[in-house]
Amino acid sequence: MALLEVNNLTKKFGGLTAVDQVSLSIREGDILGLIGPNGAGKTTLFNCIVGFYACDKGSILYRGKDISRFSSDVICRFGIARTFQIVKSFKGMTVLENIIVASLLRNPSVKQARTEAFEVLDLVGLLDKKDVDSGSLTVEDKKRLEIARALATKPTLLVLDEVMAGLSPTETREAVELVRKIHAQGVTIFLVEHVMEVVMPLSHRVLVLDSGRKIAEGPPAEIARDPNVIRVYLGERYHARS
Amino acid sequence: MSEKISVPKKKTVRNLFFFCLLVAVLIFPLAIRLPFLQHLMIMIFVYATVAGGWNIISGYCGQVSLGHVVFFGVGAYTSTLLLQKLGLSPWIGMWFGVASAIVLATFIGLPCFKLAGHYFVIATWAIAEILQTAVINWDWVGGASGLYIPILPESMINFEFHSSKVPYYYISLGMVIGLLALNKAIERSRLGYYFRAIKADPIAARSAGINLTKYKLIAFYVSAIPTAIAGTFYAQYLFFIDPETVLHLMLSVLMIVMVVLGGVGTAWGPVLGAAVLVPLSEFTRIYIGGGGKALDMIIFGILIMIVAEYEPSGVIGLIRRFRSRG
Numbered sequence A: 001m002a003l004l005e006v007n008n009l010t011k012k013f014g015g016l017t018a019v020d021q022v023s024l025s026i027r028e029g030d031i032l033g034l035i036g037p038n039g040a041g042k043t044t045l046f047n048c049i050v051g052f053y054a055c056d057k058g059s060i061l062y063r064g065k066d067i068s069r070f071s072s073d074v075i076c077r078f079g080i081a082r083t084f085q086i087v088k089s090f091k092g093m094t095v096l097e098n099i100i101v102a103s104l105l106r107n108p109s110v111k112q113a114r115t116e117a118f119e120v121l122d123l124v125g126l127l128d129k130k131d132v133d134s135g136s137l138t139v140e141d142k143k144r145l146e147i148a149r150a151l152a153t154k155p156t157l158l159v160l161d162e163v164m165a166g167l168s169p170t171e172t173r174e175a176v177e178l179v180r181k182i183h184a185q186g187v188t189i190f191l192v193e194h195v196m197e198v199v200m201p202l203s204h205r206v207l208v209l210d211s212g213r214k215i216a217e218g219p220p221a222e223i224a225r226d227p228n229v230i231r232v233y234l235g236e237r238y239h240a241r242s
Numbered sequence B: 001m002s003e004k005i006s007v008p009k010k011k012t013v014r015n016l017f018f019f020c021l022l023v024a025v026l027i028f029p030l031a032i033r034l035p036f037l038q039h040l041m042i043m044i045f046v047y048a049t050v051a052g053g054w055n056i057i058s059g060y061c062g063q064v065s066l067g068h069v070v071f072f073g074v075g076a077y078t079s080t081l082l083l084q085k086l087g088l089s090p091w092i093g094m095w096f097g098v099a100s101a102i103v104l105a106t107f108i109g110l111p112c113f114k115l116a117g118h119y120f121v122i123a124t125w126a127i128a129e130i131l132q133t134a135v136i137n138w139d140w141v142g143g144a145s146g147l148y149i150p151i152l153p154e155s156m157i158n159f160e161f162h163s164s165k166v167p168y169y170y171i172s173l174g175m176v177i178g179l180l181a182l183n184k185a186i187e188r189s190r191l192g193y194y195f196r197a198i199k200a201d202p203i204a205a206r207s208a209g210i211n212l213t214k215y216k217l218i219a220f221y222v223s224a225i226p227t228a229i230a231g232t233f234y235a236q237y238l239f240f241i242d243p244e245t246v247l248h249l250m251l252s253v254l255m256i257v258m259v260v261l262g263g264v265g266t267a268w269g270p271v272l273g274a275a276v277l278v279p280l281s282e283f284t285r286i287y288i289g290g291g292g293k294a295l296d297m298i299i300f301g302i303l304i305m306i307v308a309e310y311e312p313s314g315v316i317g318l319i320r321r322f323r324s325r326g
Helices: A042-049 A072-078 A095-103 A110-124 A139-152 A169-184 A196-202 A220-225 A227-234 A236-241 B002-031 B035-060 B069-086 B090-112 B118-136 B166-188 B190-200 B202-207 B212-238 B249-262 B269-292 B295-310 B314-325
Strands: A004-013 A016-026 A031-035 A057-062 A080-082 A157-161 A188-192 A205-210 A213-218
Touching (some): A004 A042, A031 A196, A072 A080, A080 A139, A110 A169, A139 A157, A139 A169, A169 A196, A196 A220, A205 A227, A213 A227, B035 B212, B035 B249, B035 B269, B069 B090, B069 B118, B069 B249, B118 B249, B166 B190, B166 B212, B269 B295, B269 B314
Antiparallel strands (some): A205 A213
């Protein structure tokens, strides 16, 4: 059975159909990449899955249970954790305190939550900044904090919304390594990215969205050759020449 | 090496300071027998408790309520009515006041916590106005002319003392110590982390698995409890309550002013704020009399402007800055 199964999901904003009958499935242990040009509906699809938006049609099954009507805090408790494209942090609280907030979800006491928060901070490489106010972190560190906060809720499925956007090439490489490390710990990963160079080497399977519709799905190598994908990303002229 | 030694030293100095402070407030009414000064201290304690209650929902959890006075009023009215109509001891009536405040908090919180920012402020303000108007027009609870607390023989059980203010002093001191202990317990517990997270970013808090409505309601309950208890105390201390004193919007504003001046979202902030503002207001009342009724408010306003401009984290911020320098 798939860990997460999305069937014919549709989300409209007034007259605009942001996500149009998209289906996908993620098995446990997968790294699924979701790509598409700006405005393709990636973040909307993502927000429907994590309970941020209510979808208009279709179903979202997590371990066979329909979760499309639950709010984001309940979905997090089920085991799906998310990061935010526009990074968020609990300003006025230190990096360590930020992570304790999240790890309290699976720990009855603050003391245990603190111990686990240290482990998570070590994993994402923020341990030396644990006492810094989270509001004063650099963009790269804020992205690490996003991932750490999601990880601290001990998710089965981690959904990353453009965590690499805005990073330098070196920082991107580090972030890719981090995602690999997290996956190695047994976390299933659903990766939403704008940049193909990040998704292709990481993902087991890639799904391409354009104007709210799924236009391709398959292993990265196939996707890179797919005429539809090339047309969407590079335009008709390049497609014709290749 | 020198740093390692100075850390425990700092802690000892701190503990010594708090110990001296505790001794000082404990022997204060025995050493200083001037009723006015005792009254001043009692009022500081009452306001510190009330402001401390507001600080929990609004300071720690970030849900700015302008209607917090309703819990004070409910505390005062519940115990007074139970004493008048049923002869129930205010010590028991106090807990009925707390229970009523919690019921009221549920009815206010469930619809209002769906509102964000300014709309929550306006909604809670409206509720406070509605309750005050309702009580003014409700004769069974004394209407606009208020309620007198029945005079009983003075004793601890009756919660009435006529010959001395000292028992009131110690009871109100107990309230403040209870409030500080409550705040410290919150800060160290799950609630403290959740409240601050909800204040900083409700959306991120929610996606970290925090049920916003549940924890905002808990914050509302916890903040209503000391406020309602202070209401009962206030009634038993002054022997008279009316909608103009215990249900007036100005009291909500005072709570905010004190906490902002002392330090928002800190355990000691409300106490420091009350310690500065209560004497100020009592002294202007004495020296300028009825004619200077609003003078304390003018001074409060100026103080708030100074705080907002130079030290937004209040007196606590000043102390922290001073300590880190020295």
